[in-house]
Amino acid sequence: MADQDHRSLSFWHDTLPDPIEYREPLASDGQVDVAIVGAGYTGLWTAYYLKTLQPDLRIALLESEFAGFGASGRNGGWCLGFTAGIDGLLEDSAIRPRALAFQRSMFETVDEVGSVATAEGIDCHYKKGGFVNVATTGPQASALKKGLAFYRELGLGDDVHRWLEPEEALRRANVPSCRGAIYSPHCAAIHPARLARGLADCVEQKGVALYERSPVTSIEPRRVSTNHAALRADVVVRATEGYTPRIPGYGRALIPLHSMMIATEPLPEEMWKEIGLRERETFADGRRSVTYGQRTIDGRIAFGARGRYYFGSGIRDRFSPNDELFDFVHRALLSLLPMLRDVRITHRWGGALAVPRDWLPRVSFDRSSGLAFAGGYTGEGVAATNLAGRTLADLILSRDTELVRHPWVGGLSPKWEPEPLRWLGVSGVRELGNSADRFEFRSDRRPRLRGAVFDFFVRK
Ligand SMILES: Cc1cc2nc3c(=O)[nH]c(=O)nc-3n(C[C@H](O)[C@H](O)[C@H](O)COP(=O)(O)OP(=O)(O)OC[C@H]3O[C@@H](n4cnc5c(N)ncnc54)[C@H](O)[C@@H]3O)c2cc1C
Numbered sequence: 001m002a003d004q005d006h007r008s009l010s011f012w013h014d015t016l017p018d019p020i021e022y023r024e025p026l027a028s029d030g031q032v033d034v035a036i037v038g039a040g041y042t043g044l045w046t047a048y049y050l051k052t053l054q055p056d057l058r059i060a061l062l063e064s065e066f067a068g069f070g071a072s073g074r075n076g077g078w079c080l081g082f083t084a085g086i087d088g089l090l091e092d093s094a095i096r097p098r099a100l101a102f103q104r105s106m107f108e109t110v111d112e113v114g115s116v117a118t119a120e121g122i123d124c125h126y127k128k129g130g131f132v133n134v135a136t137t138g139p140q141a142s143a144l145k146k147g148l149a150f151y152r153e154l155g156l157g158d159d160v161h162r163w164l165e166p167e168e169a170l171r172r173a174n175v176p177s178c179r180g181a182i183y184s185p186h187c188a189a190i191h192p193a194r195l196a197r198g199l200a201d202c203v204e205q206k207g208v209a210l211y212e213r214s215p216v217t218s219i220e221p222r223r224v225s226t227n228h229a230a231l232r233a234d235v236v237v238r239a240t241e242g243y244t245p246r247i248p249g250y251g252r253a254l255i256p257l258h259s260m261m262i263a264t265e266p267l268p269e270e271m272w273k274e275i276g277l278r279e280r281e282t283f284a285d286g287r288r289s290v291t292y293g294q295r296t297i298d299g300r301i302a303f304g305a306r307g308r309y310y311f312g313s314g315i316r317d318r319f320s321p322n323d324e325l326f327d328f329v330h331r332a333l334l335s336l337l338p339m340l341r342d343v344r345i346t347h348r349w350g351g352a353l354a355v356p357r358d359w360l361p362r363v364s365f366d367r368s369s370g371l372a373f374a375g376g377y378t379g380e381g382v383a384a385t386n387l388a389g390r391t392l393a394d395l396i397l398s399r400d401t402e403l404v405r406h407p408w409v410g411g412l413s414p415k416w417e418p419e420p421l422r423w424l425g426v427s428g429v430r431e432l433g434n435s436a437d438r439f440e441f442r443s444d445r446r447p448r449l450r451g452a453v454f455d456f457f458v459r460k
Helices: 003-007 041-053 086-091 096-119 138-153 166-172 192-205 241-246 269-275 324-336 384-396 421-443 448-458
Strands: 030-037 059-062 078-080 131-134 162-164 181-184 187-189 209-211 216-220 223-226 230-238 255-264 282-285 291-295 301-306 345-355 362-366 371-375
Touching: 030 041, 041 059, 041 192, 041 371, 041 384, 059 230, 078 096, 086 096, 086 138, 096 187, 096 192, 096 384, 131 166, 138 162, 138 181, 162 166, 166 181, 192 209, 216 230, 230 384, 241 255, 241 345, 255 324, 255 421, 282 324, 291 324, 301 324, 324 345, 362 384, 371 384, 421 448
Parallel strands: 030 059, 030 230, 059 209, 131 282, 230 371
Antiparallel strands: 078 187, 131 181, 162 181, 216 223, 223 230, 255 301, 255 345, 282 291, 291 301, 362 371
């Protein structure tokens, strides 16, 4: 694949400062202490913290394409201090203190990502401007306020998030249909591919052997194999997120959902004066199809929404620019910022994220088999992968830290159903969410049954 083709993967790949050149593949058998499969943020952060804590560790990182090829190179760049599944943990009074400690670690993680980027000279356009989640219908406003009340009951106050009345919300993000918004400082905007590529260079400089174009065909206790060679390792870390179902034995561990993004041309300064987002706050609205946007450093808007599941856990890395989902994303953006109606869309892309059956990401290490993994971030992995990487490093090095006691450590999500049940269920719930959103936008009322069924399945 020529560099030009890599660049067409996403706006972020297209705007990397250096060419994307493949590193050498794994060519011969060998032995290491830790073999990590997948060079996205999970694999890279795990390698980074292992090598930082124990520099003499022999680590190999095996990547089927190139570092940052997957979700880590193409996401919305929300480095977010919350993670999927955490509300369910906080609701459970038996583990609430541990869930709150986990939540605090997630907040700190947003700063940790920025600190490491600065310390290692990774220019990933990090800006901690917080996020604004705008309510554009009455039911969205009620749902956001309910979430806020839940956090208040747990003792989390204005420093975590606070309600903005429309006037104040509009000053931050000029969404004309705004009925109020939640603002939280716990989010930074980043250029995701710069972070992934910068981390890859950084771990390599620290002595990690990074093999690209090396798809792993099997993961077994203390052994990983490609079509050409195999590595023996005391520990094998699976960090393959949306691609996991392709690995033999893991077909139903996680499902790949695709999220779709567009980027505008750079907007003139006059338009930015009208839109706001002066602190590069990331922004979203409260619809069920999950929107997310950021103001890029070169003055564009990169904006996305949750897309499709393909039968049999199929994975797509490239999409036709005519795919109707891009129209859906564009319409969603215009519904928030109608002043963009004449602005050109220059980039359209998508990628696979991973959803576990119980919507709770996991970090796990079984010392007896030497098998470790982290993943299932459900589209909220930019910061969570850093905490997962630190946690895996502590688990592997037997460090008794607070991180290894967080409630996402250990255990397995239940397996997803076999097909065609999986496709029917996932597509059905997605359609239910879209239809509930349409009803709400039309009537400004919450569709009781559809809303309740959707919330039950996605654990909102
Ligand atoms: C379009 C989109 C937008 C998103 N927006 C956000 C956001 O704004 N904020 C947020 O928090 N999260 C977001 N996410 C989710 C976030 O990007 C992911 O949770 C995170 O990047 C996961 O990192 P990872 O390293 O676990 O997985 P990935 O980055 O997917 O890395 C997995 C790597 O493993 C490699 N691999 C797979 N199989 C093999 C194999 N057999 N052998 C060798 N290598 C293999 C892949 O090529 C890939 O490079 C988004 C995701 C997408 C797709």
